Amino acid sequence: MSGFHIVVLVKPVPDPGCYDRVEIDPATGVLARQGMPSVLNPSDRHALEEALVLQERHGGRVTLVSMTPESSAETLREALAMGGDEAVVLSDRVFAGSDSLATSRVLAAGIAKVAPFDLVLAGNESADGGTVHVPSQVGELLGVAHLANVIRLEVDADGSVRARTRIENGYVEVEGAFPMVLGVRREINTPRYTSLMGVIASQGKPIRVLGAEDLGVDRSGVGMEGSNMRPGKLSRPSYRRKGERVKGDPEEAVLRIVGILRAEGVLG
Amino acid sequence: MTGEAKVPDRKGAIWIVAEQAGGKLAPVSLEILGQALRMAREAGGGEVAAVLVGKDAGALAGELAACGADKVFLADDRRLSPYQNDTHGAVLAKLIEREDPGVVLFGASACGEELAPTVAARLDTGLGAHCTDLDLSADGLLMMGVLGFGGRVHTEMFCPMRRPQMASVKPGMFQPAPRGERTGTVVREDVAGLLEGERIRLRAVKVVQEEPGGVPLEGAEVVVAGGFGIGGKEPWALLEDLARELSGAVGCTRPALDEGWTPGDHTMIGTSGKTVRPKVYLGFGISGSPHHMVGIKDAGVIVSVNNDPRAPVFESSDYCVVSDFRKIVPALLREIRKVKGGDVGQPSLV
Numbered sequence: 073m074s075g076f077h078i079v080v081l082v083k084p085v086p087d088p089g090c091y092d093r094v095e096i097d098p099a100t101g102v103l104a105r106q107g108m109p110s111v112l113n114p115s116d117r118h119a120l121e122e123a124l125v126l127q128e129r130h131g132g133r134v135t136l137v138s139m140t141p142e143s144s145a146e147t148l149r150e151a152l153a154m155g156g157d158e159a160v161v162l163s164d165r166v167f168a169g170s171d172s173l174a175t176s177r178v179l180a181a182g183i184a185k186v187a188p189f190d191l192v193l194a195g196n197e198s199a200d201g202g203t204v205h206v207p208s209q210v211g212e213l214l215g216v217a218h219l220a221n222v223i224r225l226e227v228d229a230d231g232s233v234r235a236r237t238r239i240e241n242g243y244v245e246v247e248g249a250f251p252m253v254l255g256v257r258r259e260i261n262t263p264r265y266t267s268l269m270g271v272i273a274s275q276g277k278p279i280r281v282l283g284a285e286d287l288g289v290d291r292s293g294v295g296m297e298g299s300n301m302r303p304g305k306l307s308r309p310s311y312r313r314k315g316e317r318v319k320g321d322p323e324e325a326v327l328r329i330v331g332i333l334r335a336e337g338v339l340g
Numbered sequence: 341m342t343g344e345a346k347v348p349d350r351k352g353a354i355w356i357v358a359e360q361a362g363g364k365l366a367p368v369s370l371e372i373l374g375q376a377l378r379m380a381r382e383a384g385g386g387e388v389a390a391v392l393v394g395k396d397a398g399a400l401a402g403e404l405a406a407c408g409a410d411k412v413f414l415a416d417d418r419r420l421s422p423y424q425n426d427t428h429g430a431v432l433a434k435l436i437e438r439e440d441p442g443v444v445l446f447g448a449s450a451c452g453e454e455l456a457p458t459v460a461a462r463l464d465t466g467l468g469a470h471c472t473d474l475d476l477s478a479d480g481l482l483m484m485g486v487l488g489f490g491g492r493v494h495t496e497m498f499c500p501m502r503r504p505q506m507a508s509v510k511p512g513m514f515q516p517a518p519r520g521e522r523t524g525t526v527v528r529e530d531v532a533g534l535l536e537g538e539r540i541r542l543r544a545v546k547v548v549q550e551e552p553g554g555v556p557l558e559g560a561e562v563v564v565a566g567g568f569g570i571g572g573k574e575p576w577a578l579l580e581d582l583a584r585e586l587s588g589a590v591g592c593t594r595p596a597l598d599e600g601w602t603p604g605d606h607t608m609i610g611t612s613g614k615t616v617r618p619k620v621y622l623g624f625g626i627s628g629s630p631h632h633m634v635g636i637k638d639a640g641v642i643v644s645v646n647n648d649p650r651a652p653v654f655e656s657s658d659y660c661v662v663s664d665f666r667k668i669v670p671a672l673l674r675e676i677r678k679v680k681g682g683d684v685g686q687p688s689l690v
Binding site: 086088091092094096103171172173176197199200201202203204205206208209211212213216217218219220221237238239240241242243244245246247248249255259299300301302303304305306307308309311312313314315316317318322323325326327328329330332333334336337338339 | 361366422423424425426429449450451453454456457458460461462464465466467468469470483487488489490491492493494495496497498499500501502541542543544545546547548549550551552561562586588605606611612619620622630633634637640641642643645654655656657658659660661662663664667668671672675676679680
């Protein structure tokens with residue numbers, strides 16, 4: 073086989089445009105997100121785009137791997153329509169309630185199943201949980217080099233990698249070589265639109281579903297049981313303040329604001 | 341938490357992983373040290389230690405001791421600069437294994453949000469991400485408050501069965517530890533020993549710091565923030581004029597950043613951006629998503645200007661001005677200049 077084998081981790085998430093519909097059931101204290109459509113996690117689009125660009129340049133294969141309930145698997149068609157050769161869905165009741173490390177164990181087992189791989193690309197964070205843990209923890213579990221916050225990537229034909237990662241008010245250039253796991257931030261590229269041809273092609277691409285047994289994962293290390301982190305109480309934070317309407321025309325409003333600035337000691 | 345067999349008997353020390361930037365301690369490191377000291381005090385005592393990994397960091401280790409750390413573990417070696425997760429992760433994991441603290445706190449900086457999960461995976465322990473509040477019970481169980489779904493849901497997370505309990509903490513959430521006259525002990529570590537047998541697979545070849553101009557958001561007494569309602573780069577300049585006039589800083593929401601109107605992502609306020617606590621926050625053209633509001637919840641006074649009287653931001657503001665920012669900001673600039681007794685020039689875009 074010529075070219076690289078790139079694995080892209082993707083996650084269907086509740087549509088961020090519908091977050092105002094998230095409710096907490098007052099009786100059970102459990103999160104209710106029924107009726108929220110699933111979409112591809114926004115930063116995963118950037119991971120997939122980067123994989124497709126590398127595939128165009130160097131050849132090879134792109135495999136999508138996702139831990140998600142089978143009911144969300146169709147969201148992966150959207151990713152397959154962007155590009156990518158096949159999708160592998162890791163789905164089992166025992167995976168439910170996994171924290172980031174337990175999730176990473178499942179993903180690492182899924183990646184091992186489609187191995188050998190050269191590069192694993194993931195969105196830096198998911199829109200719903202947003203821990204930024206998965207790229208680093210998958211890298212640790214696979215025992216390969218890993219970076220988060222990647223904003224630029226150059227790969228040579230021999231698999232040597234030059235990556236730029238974001239730090240506070242700047243960046244770091246890092247060199248390494250395949251195999252590697254990289255979490256990419258959205259400024260790395262602009263994801264392509266899905267073409268009609270892509271949508272048609274995606275219908276013929278395989279989506280394989282693998283459960284705990286197929287993966288050979290130790291059940292005590294996944295799901296709620298295998299998670300070190302346990303959730304406690306859920307609540308809706310309130311940011312409510314007094315909400316006093318400032319009356320009058322703009323000139324009057326401006327005088328009022330100046331009054332507030334003076335009263336708080338930040339002006340004159 | 342129900343029916344869990346806890347691991348309560350061992351309190352252990354509280355550790356903070358300190359970070360340096362440009363030869364100074366990162367503000368978030370002093371914030372987590374401040375919170376660690378408060379938690380130790382409220383839980384009835386216990387050791388607070390800092391760990392500092394880097395090069396030529398002896399003076400900063402002394403500073404951490406002066407700010408209240410009982411002990412500072414200093415791993416000082418040329419191989420530890422610049423930051424790199426292979427080396428820093430290995431050194432931290434080994435020190436934690438050896439010293440066995442009960443709690444380890446990281447700043448949720450770009451480095452921290454990579455390093456913390458790396459170390460947690462190495463130690464097979466739990467990690468709370470980007471925590472906005474922390475509390476330690478008398479028996480040593482750490483409550484880690486996290487926000488999900490763009491700030492709409494707050495969840496308490498616990499790590500009842502494993503030690504250490506680890507958390508990364510959003511910058512700006514806690515008051516920093518004040519510099520005092522205390523003198524903790526600095527313990528110099530044998531870095532060569534800690535790195536022995538480690539595979540170092542990555543090489544940081546260049547670090548570029550782009551110091552943003554103007555007043556930093558985190559320390560500003562006045563924050564002037566803009567959202568999608570600003571509508572473009574040109575009107576955005578008005579907000580920058582206003583911030584400059586007030587010796588304040590400019591902040592933005594995610595949509596304004598996505599549109600490319602702002603100087604960069606260091607100006608974003610919210611769940612995935614910065615947390616600010618100015619005396620006065622002036623918001624313009626901001627709808628008021630929880631994502632942004634969580635970043636300004638500790639502001640002294642919140643004044644919002646929006647031409648939509650139903651904008652949700654008004655509920656979360658102290659003073660609400662229903663008007664076009666294009667009318668308000670130029671008039672405000674004139675008035676402020678008048679108050680300051682300076683030149684009453686004509687601002688652009690009147």
